[in-house]
Amino acid sequence: MKKNHILFVVTIIFFPFSLFADQNLCPDYQAVNTNDRVFNDESFKIWDLWMKPYYMVHDEIVNEEMIGDATLEAKFDRGSAIHADVKEKYVEVFYIGTGFSEWIPLKNGPYSGNYKTNNDGKIFVKLPPSLKEGSYKFKMSLINDPAKDYNYVTDAFGYVTVIKNGVKVVVFDIDETLTLSNFEQFRAYLDEGDTSRIKPRVAADDLVKLYKEKGYHIVYVTARPYWDANISRQWLSQNLGVPHFTLRTRKALTDDTKGYKESLLKQFSRHGASLYRAYGNAKTDAYAFLDAGIAEENVFIIGKYAEDLANERGIQAILDEDLDLGYVEHLEVIRGAGTPDSYCSLPM
Structure with a gap:
């Protein structure tokens, strides 16, 4: 086979791979599709006025190269009538997503669960620097939450999408x-x-x-x-x-x-x-x-x-x-x- 023919064959074989090598990942919906109970039931109960949890996480889009400096913010308050901040309570944080098949505990220092809400009912979670391009679901759970006794969903869920440029x-x-x-x-x-x-x-x-x-x-x-x-x-x-x-x-x-x-x-x-x-x-x-x-x-x-x-x-x-x-x-x-x-x- 002549050299130019060899070059032609090699180009045909490798060109498609080089064409898609720098593609961004599509959103990884499957990786964050867990079976957790996420939403409360819709029937009104009188104790909703002071006890119903309104726990949430602000989703983020973060560049893979900036992940080490990125922070996820969560907010905890209770009561559909009063929205009282849940202050100075400990929170456990877990995540799952692209490349993971089970929830991973995220530690703040040497122990899991020592994130603590501030006087505004917020915590700020530094994202794991090891996260790669993909989609991730975060679960944040108040420890010893009295709302559990009322059969509420007491976990806060939020999403982080780690991207590359473009x-x-x-x-x-x-x-x-x-x-x-x-x-x-x-x-x-x-x-x-x-x-x-x-x-x-x-x-x-x-x-x-x-x-x-x-x-x-x-x-x-x-x-x-x-x-x-x-x-x-x-x-x-x-x-x-x-x-x-x-x-x-x-x-x-x-x-x-x-x-x-x-x-x-x-x-x-x-x-x-x-x-x-x-x-x-x-x-x-x-x-x-x-x-x-x-x-x-x-x-x-x-x-x-x-x-x-x-x-x-x-x-x-x-x-x-x-x-x-x-x-x-x-x-x-x-x-x-x-x-x-x-x-x-x-x-x-």
């Missing part, structure tokens, strides 16, 4: 973007977590699923308060049937909506996320998305402000004046060649 992200607001109105979050809260009554926009589930199936990482950035994190996850997973992470809520009611969303998206961008498209319904959404660096042609606003924002800022308007179209026509536009694959690779 992971393609699609951002969604929730209220009046995926839901039919801003009132839906209050309906769920007043119904003590009954998410079945939260109405979605037409084809909202199909829109999120389209991006999931093409390998994009889904990020929800909502102005809901932190205590709505769990019912938001519950609605996304059980009622809309879509991934419920990465989810971020406001840490305080005083947080400026536009500023919080813009700052968070810029943080994810600094960590290597490529902000591809974003969906919202409000002016604060449009301004936050644009100022975070998302191109006008990839910012989509649905609802009453859509036309004005399209004229004012050049974003893409999705009209749904009678609340009967939702994303049906939009999906026809973006399916197929309108939305390229993210070209991520499946975890091994």
Whole structure:
């Protein structure tokens, strides 16, 4: 065989491997699909007013090269009426995910369980520096939690996605973007977590699923308060049937909506996320998305402000004046060649 023929054969064999060598991993949903009881039941009980736990973890997207400096924040309070901070209580932390088949205890110093909530009911957990690119689920459990006696879910769950540069992200607001109105979050809260009554926009589930199936990482950035994190996850997973992470809520009611969303998206961008498209319904959404660096042609606003924002800022308007179209026509536009694959690779 001539040398040039040998070179040709070698190129054919090795070119596909070099082509995909630098691909980012797709979200590893299977690795974080544990059988833990995550959500409380929906029936109201009088002791919910002072005892129901609102424990949550703020999801993070972290670059693999920055993992050693990354911190995960959790918040613990109780009572649907009072939201009293759970202060100076010890917490055990565990994680599972890509490359792990069982929960791993995370130690703070020599012993497991010596994370301690501060006067705001928060703990800050330094992420294990050994975490590699992939998806991870964290479980945080209060030790000797009296809420267990009331058959509540007393574990706080959150997610960390460790990425390399270039992971393609699609951002969604929730209220009046995926839901039919801003009132839906209050309906769920007043119904003590009954998410079945939260109405979605037409084809909202199909829109999120389209991006999931093409390998994009889904990020929800909502102005809901932190205590709505769990019912938001519950609605996304059980009622809309879509991934419920990465989810971020406001840490305080005083947080400026536009500023919080813009700052968070810029943080994810600094960590290597490529902000591809974003969906919202409000002016604060449009301004936050644009100022975070998302191109006008990839910012989509649905609802009453859509036309004005399209004229004012050049974003893409999705009209749904009678609340009967939702994303049906939009999906026809973006399916197929309108939305390229993210070209991520499946975890091994």
